[in-house]
Amino acid sequence: MVAVTLDGVATASAVKGELAERIRVLHDRGIRPGLGTLLVGDDPGSRAYVAGKHRDCAEVGIESIRVDLPESATQADVLAAIDDLNAAPEVTGYIVQLPLPKGLDEHAALEAIDPAKDADGLHPTNLGRLVLGIEGELHSPLPCTPAGIVEMLRRYDVPIAGRHVTVIGRGLTVGRPLGLLFTRKGLDATVTLTHSRTVDLAAEVRRADIVVAAVGVPHLVTADWVKPGAAVLDVGITRVEDPATGKGRLTGDVRPDVSEVAGFLSPNPGGVGPMTRAMLLSNVVKAAELLG
Numbered sequence: 638m639v640a641v642t643l644d645g646v647a648t649a650s651a652v653k654g655e656l657a658e659r660i661r662v663l664h665d666r667g668i669r670p671g672l673g674t675l676l677v678g679d680d681p682g683s684r685a686y687v688a689g690k691h692r693d694c695a696e697v698g699i700e701s702i703r704v705d706l707p708e709s710a711t712q713a714d715v716l717a718a719i720d721d722l723n724a725a726p727e728v729t730g731y732i733v734q735l736p737l738p739k740g741l742d743e744h745a746a747l748e749a750i751d752p753a754k755d756a757d758g759l760h761p762t763n764l765g766r767l768v769l770g771i772e773g774e775l776h777s778p779l780p781c782t783p784a785g786i787v788e789m790l791r792r793y794d795v796p797i798a799g800r801h802v803t804v805i806g807r808g809l810t811v812g813r814p815l816g817l818l819f820t821r822k823g824l825d826a827t828v829t830l831t832h833s834r835t836v837d838l839a840a841e842v843r844r845a846d847i848v849v850a851a852v853g854v855p856h857l858v859t860a861d862w863v864k865p866g867a868a869v870l871d872v873g874i875t876r877v878e879d880p881a882t883g884k885g886r887l888t889g890d891v892r893p894d895v896s897e898v899a900g901f902l903s904p905n906p907g908g909v910g911p912m913t914r915a916m917l918l919s920n921v922v923k924a925a926e927l928l929g
């Protein structure tokens with residue numbers, strides 16, 4: 638068996654095409670969605686992700702507003718920048734790029750975001766709505782990576798209801814909200830949320846119909862852990878040095894030979910990452926659609 642590739646680049650491109658059309662309709666109604674980004678420090682990965690968000694906005698017709706603070710920024714500087722973004726009329730939604738440099742309080746930063754402008758769905762009010770299962774007219778943005786994972790599975794017709802999902806990693810942006818999302822009414826999966834103290838991780842993965850690896854341990858998930866036919870989504874990424882060339886190389890949490898056992902495989906790069914970016918645009922568009 639060779640797994641069907643869950644192609645995040647192609648799927649994100651389809652999502653962006655649909656969003657571009659909705660943005661044209663918003664422009665016709667005089668509404669101009671604008672995404673703000675707040676980047677603190679000079680972590681090269683975070684810089685690249687923020688640059689990507691601005692490129693995505695330009696591609697679909699969303700204005701974007703960039704605020705960069707130096708590595709030396711204090712908590713007060715961060716909170717002042719968040720206040721400015723809350724007040725800026727041209728910013729209809731914004732994100733604080735995570736992680737913040739050491740010594741800054743991420744939770745305080747997320748709590749300071751106006752929940753109505755929270756494009757990442759990470760404000761406690763919006764995470765609380767996810768816990769409560771509030772949907773519909775009261776638009777609650779979903780965290781972008783979990784939303785991207787579910788959107789990709791849906792578009793490839795991978796069954797979710799009644800299936801067993803094992804999530805590896807309990808981080809704020811992926812594992813924790815993903816567990817809540819998969820168990821929501823309408824998706825109806827059964828979820829095992831695993832972490833560094835899980836006793837027999839291989840056994841938890843073996844019983845899963847859907848595996849999401851979001852832990853940042855290179856090649857943790859091996860082919861003998863995977864139930865034949867399961868959908869495996871590789872989310873964690875680590876830069877490791879290639880011994881042959883001495884150069885840095887991005888490596889996911891899943892060994893490539895898992896593709897010989899799995900039914901579906903979302904690669905890394907090229908899988909969930911592009912969907913994360915597309916779902917951010919989708920959150921901005923949905924919020925703007927509620928403005929007029």
Ligand SMILES: Nc1nc2c(c(=O)[nH]1)N[C@@H](CN(C=O)c1ccc(C(=O)N[C@@H](CCC(=O)O)C(=O)O)cc1)CN2
Pocket residue numbers: 685686732733734735736757781782810887905906907908909910911913914
């Ligand atoms: N405020 C937030 N911070 C972070 C989030 C988030 O959703 N909100 N998620 C990650 C970083 N991230 C977006 O911010 C992100 C990560 C990866 C990708 C992506 O497209 N990756 C590519 C490969 C990347 C590469 O070549 O370096 C891929 O998977 O193909 C997009 C966005 C943490 N912080």
